[in-house]
Every structure is written in C-alpha cells, then in structure tokens.
Amino acid sequence: MTRIVLFCGGRGSATIIRALLRQSDVELTLLVNAYDDGLSTGALRNFIPGMLGPSDFRKNLSYLFGNYSQAQYALKSLMEYRLAGGAGEIENLARFTSTGNAVTLDEPVRGWFTQLPPVTSQRLRTLLARFFALAAGTSFDYRDCSLGNLVFAGAYLEHGSDFNAAAATVADLVGTRARLLNVGEQQNRILVGLKHDGTLLASEAEIVGPQSAVPITGLYLLAQQLTPDDLQALADMDAAAKHAFLSARDSVPALSPFASAAIASADIILYGPGTQHSSLLPSYRIAADALAASPAAVKTLVMNLDSDQDIQKLTARDILDAARRYGARVSHVLMNDAPDRMPPGNLDLPVLLGPFANPARPAVHNGTAVADAVLGLTMRRATPSVEIFADIHNRSVASDELVEEFLETDWTGVAPHLTLNRVAQPDASVGISDFAGLFPDTAYFRNWLAHGASDYLVLMTGDGAYRFADVRAIIALLEQQQSLGGVFGSRTQSRRQFITSVRAAYGENRLLYWLGKVAAFFLSTLFYLRTGIIVSDPLTGLRVFRRRAITGLPDIKGDAPLALVRQLIAQGVEVAELPVLYRTFSGFTDPKWRMRRGLRNLASLLT
DSSP: OEEEEEEOOSSTTHHHHHHHHTOTTEEEEEEEOOOOOSHHHHHHHHHSTTOOOOHHHHHHHHHHOOOSSHHHHHHHHHHHOBOOOOHHHHHHHHHHHHHOOGGGSOTTHHHHHHTSOHHHHHHHHHHHHHHHHHHTTSOOOOTTOBHHHHHHHHHHHHTTSOHHHHHHHHHHHHTOSSEEEESBOSOOOEEEEEETTOOEEOSHHHHHSSOOSSOEEEEEEESSOOOHHHHHHHHTSOHHHHHHHHHHHBOOOOBOHHHHHHHHHOSEEEEOOSOIIIIIHHHHHHHHHHHHHOOOSEEEEEOOSSOOGGGTTOOHHHHHHHHHHTTOOOSEEEEESOTTTSOOOSOOSOEEEEOOBOSSSTTSBOHHHHHHHHHHHHHTTSOOEEEEEEEETTOGGGHHHHHHHHHHSOOTTOEEEEEEESSOOOOTTSEEEOOOSSOHHHHHHHHHHHHOOOSEEEEEEESSEEOHHHHHHHHHHHHHOTTEEEEEEESOSSHHHHHHHHHHHHTTOHHHHHHHHHHHHHHHHHHHHHHSOOOSOTTOSEEEEEHHHHTTOOOOOOSSHHHHHHHHHHTTOEEEEEEOOEEOOTTTOOHHHHHHHHHHHHHHHHO
16 A cells, blocks of 8 residues: 655645545545635634634545545535525525424525435534524625535534544545545644745735735744734835744644654655645645655655746746745656746756646646656566466477567566476576476465565466466556456456357367356356455466565465465455456367366365
C-alpha cells in the first residue's frame, strides 16, 4: 500500500484526488487549511467567533463521496446546495430539522432528503438544528450559503468549538474514501498578505481576489482580525514598517497530531496545484518541521497550469522558491508541457514534463496522467526481476522458437530470466531445469519460494503456447496494482478462443470434447464455492506471482496448482485475471495429460 499525503485547497486538485482514489493500492490523506473567509464563509466565521472556514473541507468532501447510490448522490447534492436566503425557505428548513416532516420543504431539497437513509437524515437534521437554534432571531445572511457549511457549523457547535472534531464528524457522516485533515490545530487565524510594494491584503478573500501583478512577498497568520485602527495605522507605513507590524502579530498554529503522523508515515508527499498564497503556502508554514523530517523519497510539487490572481507574472521557479521558503521540501516538479501558459524559469530540480492538462478541459489537470507520473517515481527505484519457468509439454522441438520470441520481446523496465524445463539447452541466454511429475510448475514454485530471489515468478505450462507479450502485460499490471499478489492468464474470456482450444484438444472424441466444456464451467463454480473468488479459467497454465505478497506465509501444502492458489487466497493474497492468447497445435495436444491434471486439481478442491 502506497501512502500519499496531498496538500490541497478547494478545487485545484479535484481531478488528481479522483484519479488517486481509483488506485486500489493507495492510501490517501488530504491536508487542507481552514483560512478561507470569502463571501458566505466569511459571514459564517464572523457570526460564530473563533470558527475556521469550512468551504475547502466541504469541497474536498464532494470529491471523496462514493457516488454509487441515489442516497450518496442525494447527500452530496445537499452538502453542495446553496440557499437563496429567503425567509420562507429558511423557516421551512428550520422547521424540518425539528419535526422531520419534509412536506414543507421546496424541491429539490425535499427530494434529496427523502432519498437519504433515516439514520443519515436524522444526523443531518440534528447538526443543522444546532446552527438554526443559534441563528434564531438574528439577521444572519443566508444568501448563497451552502447547506454543507451550515452542517459544519452545527458540528462545530456540537463539539464545543472544536473545528477538527467537527471536520471528523462530517467526514464520518458522508463516508469518505480518504482521510481529510485540517493541517493545523484548531486555533483560529486570519490570513493576511503583503505585496512587494507595500500593498496590504487584509484577508484571504483579498489574497485570492483581483489585484496588481506586483508579487506577494509576505504571508501572516494573525490571531485577531485587523481593526479599523490597525488598518489606519498600516496605511501610513512603508513596506518595511508594515512587515515589522504584521510579523510581530504573526502566530503560526501548531501542526495537528493527525497531520503530523500522516506526514511522518507517507511514502509520497504531493504539493497540489491551487491558489498558492491562500490554500498551499500557509499549510507548508504550519507543517515545515514535519516536512523537513519526513522520510518520503518522493516529494513532488504539481505546478499550476496557468497564473492565478496571486501569482501573476511568476514563473514555475518563483513558485518553487516560495514553496521552499515556507517550508516545503521538494524532490521533483511536475509541469505541463506548455511554457506559454506557465513559464518554467530556471528550475534546479528533476522535472516531470508532460501533457498534464486535460485535452478536453484544458483548465484542469489530467488527474490520471499526474497520478501515473507520480506513482511511477516510486517504481523507478528498482527494476523488477522476473523469473519465467516454461514447461512446454512434449514440445521440446519448439524450444528454439520459444527462446527466439523471448529474446525479441520488449522487456524495457523489467529484468527477465527464462528457464526451460526438460529440454536441451537451446541458447546460453536461458537456463534449464529438470522437474518431473505431473506438476513440475508447482515444484518449481516451491523451489523459487525457498531459494529464488526474483520479484516475480511466471509459470508457463501446457501443451500449447502462451505469448510473452501477455507476460509483459501482466507484469505491467502487477507493477501498477501493488496490492495484487498474483495474476492468472485467462484463455476463456474469448468465446471463440475457448471453443477452439477445447476442440483442438478433444475434437476427435466428441465425448471428451463435451466433457471438457462442461468441466471448465464446473471447476469455475466449485472454485468459487471453496474460495469466494470467481475465476473463469482455473486450469490456466499461465500464472504470475509476486514474491513480496507470498513470502512469510505459512507452508503451502499439496501439488495441484488449485490447491496452491486456494491456500494463497485463504491467507489474504489478492488474485486477478487478465485475458491472454493461447494456441494449441494439432498432434501435440495430450488429452490424457489434461484429464489427469484436471482430476487432480478437482480432488484438491474437494478435500
């Protein structure tokens, strides 16, 4: 499992988050700061003293929803719904939170609430009711306020003004597929910026809003909002005096313990794209010491595609320097190959340059391309070694052709070695072995497990021929899906191939032909009943194993391949199938050999 920590804001990393969530072997943690104070979020923070801004948390939660049911879609829609702010709408919603009667609600809110499970609906109403109880009789401005922000506010009140506990409560409510953490402890802070020419940006909203192209040179986290008297005093100061005034009041919050633990255990740290001076650079300040101590070998800065308001006319090198100045430790820079959009400058680190913008939506990153590039950095640390054992039953005359295909296959990025069983050595570049019996492949497996050293073992056994190109594809899948312990090549996922294979083996004997077809389905069904795993071709002769997933397991008993596989699955090894080509040759198929192996495999499932 690859542990990834992603520093992000509200929207810039959305496609990257979704791409990482599609990886079954990635454990993702999002670190977000809570200093947003624009529009309705600012109104909410002003209304509840000490509360941090929930907007970026709410936005990230929308990416972490599993939209695989109407209930999940309805909950996501409710969290993102923005209120018009009319008195009737608010009164009806407040009444519903106390009575549970959705009749008075307007659509589409009523429809969404009726699709929620009762427990979720009740919890949502309880949190909203906490906020409406506080706001009753006040002039709070609900216009364009998201319902999700009010849910956060209710959780904040429920937990006695503990923002991090509130964030955890809302994350549990929606059932997130990754951890979403506040980078800092729950101390309230006001984000203030200062430009090189002395222009003051007195709030996070001003930092992200329209401004001059003069660069921002200072960021400050203030415990209290600047008062009118403070603003008047600052107006009369030059840039140096303003910096001294703000530095004296600067108070960086402590890193949250959960964020600290996530950074310490991360394999990869990603500094995501987004509004640099509000969403990202302040977070690096808070996490600076933990980032300096992090053992992660890959710390990648994902560069913005274009300049935002706060980074006008800056180059990628300028942004890298700012990230470092605020505490980020960077090993690589990932950058879109369009220098007219974001000039690179003189970058002094390894750069991953590629088409990282979505061609259909050029304003957002291609999340899959970014995820593949970053995960590829961890895979490049060592070239995987692959031991291939081939037993071409009664076809030793084909060994020269097999070696030729092996030598001509593109093994870029892989270190393979081929061993042929029970044949004269056809070429000095391959090895030979002499494993006899009905199952030489399992004998070789045990020997490899006890004495071998390669990362992967490929077993190719049969009276026909598999393709090394399929072996290469299986290894690529295993390198990409690190949670898998084995992959089996399925010869039956093409109807034509399945029928052709059975006919080639038993075609001259119609009884054996029909028995072969029926037996294939019967074995798949029995295998499922014994393991809970559906495998379309349990008797495949092409099987690939990952050493790391098997080493240290209890001894595996029995000789039949299905006995071996059944025990691996029982011990938690994940197995997948991939369609492969398999060719049989007239005059070389051995029905008796096939039947003996099949019956022995069947017996291993019944015992």
